Amino acid sequence: MNPFTAQVIHIIKSIPPGRVMSYGQVAAAAGNPRAARQISRILHSMSKKHELPWHRVINAQGGISTPENAEEKGLNQRDLLESEGVVFNLHNKVDLTVYRWFPPEDDVNLI
DNA sequence: GTCTTGACTAGCG
DNA sequence: ACGCTAGCCAAGA
Numbered sequence: 815m816n817p818f819t820a821q822v823i824h825i826i827k828s829i830p831p832g833r834v835m836s837y838g839q840v841a842a843a844a845g846n847p848r849a850a851r852q853i854s855r856i857l858h859s860m861s862k863k864h865e866l867p868w869h870r871v872i873n874a875q876g877g878i879s880t881p882e883n884a885e886e887k888g889l890n891q892r893d894l895l896e897s898e899g900v901v902f903n904l905h906n907k908v909d910l911t912v913y914r915w916f917p918p919e920d921d922v923n924l925i
Numbered sequence: 926g927t928c929t930t931g932a933c934t935a936g937c938g
Numbered sequence: 939a940c941g942c943t944a945g946c947c948a949a950g951a
């Protein structure tokens with residue numbers, strides 16, 4: 815597996831409940847700030863084999879990015895986050911200044 | 926091998 | 939504030 819992908823997995827797993835990271839943030843933390851889009855792909859494919867808190871990853875605006883048909887697939891990201899204590903504002907966004915998680919450097923070092 | 930596809934983002938009009 | 943565009947790059951076909 816790509817070191818980058820491995821890093822992404824590791825970082826996602828380091829996000830504690832009730833906290834979130836943006837796709838771009840994860841990508842950057844994994845060493846590739848330009849690979850934000852891949853995070854979603856990785857999450858989707860990896861969450862099948864690993865237990866990954868994929869729902870703690872949201873877009874840079876603090877909103878949910880799941881497609882419309884997501885609910886049909888059981889991907890109601892909002893519910894999962896709310897059950898962890900994350901609060902959505904009137905615009906269906908979370909306050910990133912409050913909930914954004916900054917991974918410790920230690921976590922980003924083990925490939 | 927190549928070609929297409931995104932659960933993204935920053936920038937611009 | 940809002941919609942559109944162009945970069946971006948790993949995975950799957």
